[in-house]
Amino acid sequence: MPLILVLILAMGAVTAYLPLPERRIRDLGVVAAAVSSALAVYIAWPAFEAVLGTDSFINGPTGIFGPGALWYLDSLAAMMMLLIATISLSSAIISHRYLAHEFREKIVSLTDIRHYYSMVPLFVASMYVAVLSNNVGLLWVAIEATTLSTTLLVAFYRKRSAIEAAWKYVLLCSLGISLGLVGVLLTTYAAGQNGVNSSLLLSTFRDIATAGGVNTELMKWAFVFLFIGIGTKIGFVPMHAWLPDAHSKTPSPVSALLSGILLNVVLVSLLRFRQVADIALMDDGAWTGKFFLVFGCLSIAIPALIMVIQKNYKRLLAYSSIEHMGLMAFAIGLGPAGIIPAVMHMPGHALLKSSLFVGAGEIFLMYKTTDSAPVIDVWKRLPKTALLFLLTLLMLLAVPPSAVFVSEMIMIGFGLRDYLLPTLLVVVSLTVAFVAMTRHIYAMFFNPALTTASAGHMPAEKWNVTHVIMIIQLIAAVALGIFYLTPKGLELMVSIAQSLNSGLL
Amino acid sequence: MITTFTSSEVTTIALAVSFLLCAFLGSGKFRLGQIIRYYALQSLFLAGLLVSMAAYGDEHLYLSALGVIIFKVILIPAIISTSAKRSSASGRLTSFVRPAPSYFVSGITLLLAVLAGMSIAPALEETDLILTVTAFAAMFLGGAMMAVRRDLYSQIIGFFTLENGIAILAAATLGAIPLLAEVGIFFTITIGALLMSVLSRRLKELYAVEDTGELRELVD
Numbered sequence: 001m002p003l004i005l006v007l008i009l010a011m012g013a014v015t016a017y018l019p020l021p022e023r024r025i026r027d028l029g030v031v032a033a034a035v036s037s038a039l040a041v042y043i044a045w046p047a048f049e050a051v052l053g054t055d056s057f058i059n060g061p062t063g064i065f066g067p068g069a070l071w072y073l074d075s076l077a078a079m080m081m082l083l084i085a086t087i088s089l090s091s092a093i094i095s096h097r098y099l100a101h102e103f104r105e106k107i108v109s110l111t112d113i114r115h116y117y118s119m120v121p122l123f124v125a126s127m128y129v130a131v132l133s134n135n136v137g138l139l140w141v142a143i144e145a146t147t148l149s150t151t152l153l154v155a156f157y158r159k160r161s162a163i164e165a166a167w168k169y170v171l172l173c174s175l176g177i178s179l180g181l182v183g184v185l186l187t188t189y190a191a192g193q194n195g196v197n198s199s200l201l202l203s204t205f206r207d208i209a210t211a212g213g214v215n216t217e218l219m220k221w222a223f224v225f226l227f228i229g230i231g232t233k234i235g236f237v238p239m240h241a242w243l244p245d246a247h248s249k250t251p252s253p254v255s256a257l258l259s260g261i262l263l264n265v266v267l268v269s270l271l272r273f274r275q276v277a278d279i280a281l282m283d284d285g286a287w288t289g290k291f292f293l294v295f296g297c298l299s300i301a302i303p304a305l306i307m308v309i310q311k312n313y314k315r316l317l318a319y320s321s322i323e324h325m326g327l328m329a330f331a332i333g334l335g336p337a338g339i340i341p342a343v344m345h346m347p348g349h350a351l352l353k354s355s356l357f358v359g360a361g362e363i364f365l366m367y368k369t370t371d372s373a374p375v376i377d378v379w380k381r382l383p384k385t386a387l388l389f390l391l392t393l394l395m396l397l398a399v400p401p402s403a404v405f406v407s408e409m410i411m412i413g414f415g416l417r418d419y420l421l422p423t424l425l426v427v428v429s430l431t432v433a434f435v436a437m438t439r440h441i442y443a444m445f446f447n448p449a450l451t452t453a454s455a456g457h458m459p460a461e462k463w464n465v466t467h468v469i470m471i472i473q474l475i476a477a478v479a480l481g482i483f484y485l486t487p488k489g490l491e492l493m494v495s496i497a498q499s500l501n502s503g504l505l
Numbered sequence: 506m507i508t509t510f511t512s513s514e515v516t517t518i519a520l521a522v523s524f525l526l527c528a529f530l531g532s533g534k535f536r537l538g539q540i541i542r543y544y545a546l547q548s549l550f551l552a553g554l555l556v557s558m559a560a561y562g563d564e565h566l567y568l569s570a571l572g573v574i575i576f577k578v579i580l581i582p583a584i585i586s587t588s589a590k591r592s593s594a595s596g597r598l599t600s601f602v603r604p605a606p607s608y609f610v611s612g613i614t615l616l617l618a619v620l621a622g623m624s625i626a627p628a629l630e631e632t633d634l635i636l637t638v639t640a641f642a643a644m645f646l647g648g649a650m651m652a653v654r655r656d657l658y659s660q661i662i663g664f665f666t667l668e669n670g671i672a673i674l675a676a677a678t679l680g681a682i683p684l685l686a687e688v689g690i691f692f693t694i695t696i697g698a699l700l701m702s703v704l705s706r707r708l709k710e711l712y713a714v715e716d717t718g719e720l721r722e723l724v725d
């Protein structure tokens with residue numbers, strides 16, 4: 001079934017080069033996204049039914065998704081599948097309008113549109129493979145494929161800055177993923193050293209680790225390489241240099257995919273390896289947790305400070321993504337229970353950040369720049385976008401009843417109990433980020449430089465599909481926050497977090 | 506006590522030393538053609554190493570060696586050369602340091618790599634120490650080349666030298682890896698080479714230089 005999913009997306013990529021008019025290529029892009037998303041939900045759903053206790057998955061994944069198979073579908077993988085399906089479909093729908101506008105304005109050509117619709121499905125397919133793969137070789141190829149398939153999307157507008165961003169992106173991410181490959185090799189070797197015939201399967205590594213068959217010294221080396229390597233792709237500070245450039249230079253619907261979902265996918269991949277290390281080291285994640293705690297705190301504090309001096313609204317959002325990945329890392333570093341708020345944080349951040357990026361896309365279409373200074377009076381020029389952007393931003397900044405609010409409250413609660421000083425640093429940094437973002441957006445939205453008289457001549461903004469998507473995702477993020485507070489919601493998230501447990505949860 | 510080596514061990518050591526020598530010499534060259542040729546040559550020695558390891562019984566490594574020859578000895582150097590020619594790249598490359606200090610940096614890097622390789626070697630109980638040290642040396646040399654050199658093409662070659670080090674580590678630790686994963690890795694790095702070549706050409710067109718020090722548009 002996963003192969004069919006990949007095949008559908010590959011066909012979607014091929015159809016972009018059929019001799020069809022531009023409009024048809026965009027239509028087919030939406031169709032490919034819709035069909036693949038429906039299939040992804042179909043594949044993922046049994047894992048959720050397992051949590052509700054109504055399905056054969058209740059005893060864990062079996063068959064083609066079970067241990068020993070090429071694919072592995074547990075509730076965490078299912079959640080990621082659902083997120084990829086949602087965000088990729090939203091992005092495809094918004095791309096339809098976004099690229100039509102850019103094509104009309106002659107910003108992009110038909111060839112550009114073909115490239116776009118061939119790269120995006122391959123990118124989405126790579127993410128599906130990464131979350132489903134049980135084979136570490138395939139997982140590595142999938143993560144690297146996410147970089148390769150998006151490099152030309154970063155360079156999409158062919159400006160100097162875009163090419164510069166793409167160069168840094170492909171070089172630094174490939175370097176990071178190569179170091180990650182060293183970690184993968186060492187993990188595989190460590191799991192096969194004591195005479196056990198090691199495959200390249202993560203589930204087998206876990207079994208060997210549980211049986212005490214992993215060389216712990218080597219596993220530590222492996223984890224260092226994995227953390228630095230894959231951490232580069234996640235954008236942990238100080239390996240983050242490529243991220244604000246790349247995420248701000250892609251077309252906004254792709255930025256939504258990069259920031260909203262790809263970072264989570266890569267983090268989950270790192271956590272799969274971390275689970276093997278934790279089981280092998282038998283210390284409840286204490287050793288690996290230190291890495292997450294330190295890099296998490298750095299990834300929250302430094303971007304918060306940079307946000308204060310930021311002059312580009314898409315880079316502002318990109319730095320916010322680093323900050324949120326830092327928050328998840330911080331939560332993971334708090335101990336086994338910290339995985340619960342980290343996992344809870346993923347859907348909220350994915351929905352809200354992708355919405356903000358597509359909202360930023362609407363602003364870009366109107367003002368033709370991502371620099372903040374020329375963007376004034378958005379509240380009057382784009383009232384619908386501005387309202388939705390503002391509400392989404394507040395939800396992302398953890399204003400209740402957002403899902404992000406619930407996850408952040410839990411992680412800060414755990415943090416204050418176990419790690420007072422780092423948690424205080426996090427709270428201060430979050431406050432700085434809150435002030436920086438709201439101040440920045442306030443200046444863009446409510447700058448009175450545009451007179452009321454001139455505002456009167458502007459055509460009123462009409463509702464469009466981007467607004468609909470933003471509303472749906474905003475409601476979903478709020479509903480998720482409320483759902484987390486119900487017993488069933490908490491049970492579901494604990495169950496998903498248990499996919500990553502090393503024995504304590 | 507006199508240590509004796511078998512003929513296959515002598516072959517492995519000779520190939521490893523030749524591989525490293527190519528990586529080391531390439532790191533101090535400032536002609537584009539030369540660094541591409543040194544990369545192709547080190548890849549050829551890598552293929553030789555794989556063949557010598559295959560002789561121990563892991564016949565799958567013969568296929569890996571063939572893959573290395575096709576992709577790394579022929580295809581990747583050809584892609585980089587073609588891209589450089591199409592963008593009329595200068596044959597003279599730029600660096601933060603001159604050739605002599607460049608070799609000095611590479612020498613220090615090699616020393617650090619030997620230390621790193623020897624620290625990790627005890628954990629890699631059954632793995633050949635020479636191969637482990639060679640792998641780390643190539644990774645470190647590649648990394649140093651990326652850091653010290655400022656031109657686009659040296660950075661690409663630095664990256665692929667690093668990747669060659671990982672290939673040696675893979676062969677030394679795991680022997681052969683499943684064909685699907687191996688083919689995937691070969692294709693991935695080849696596509697990486699293609700993309701880097703396309704981008705380097707575009708950068709050359711836009712900036713009219715190959716110096717990455719000029720890439721300063723994106724700052725906070």
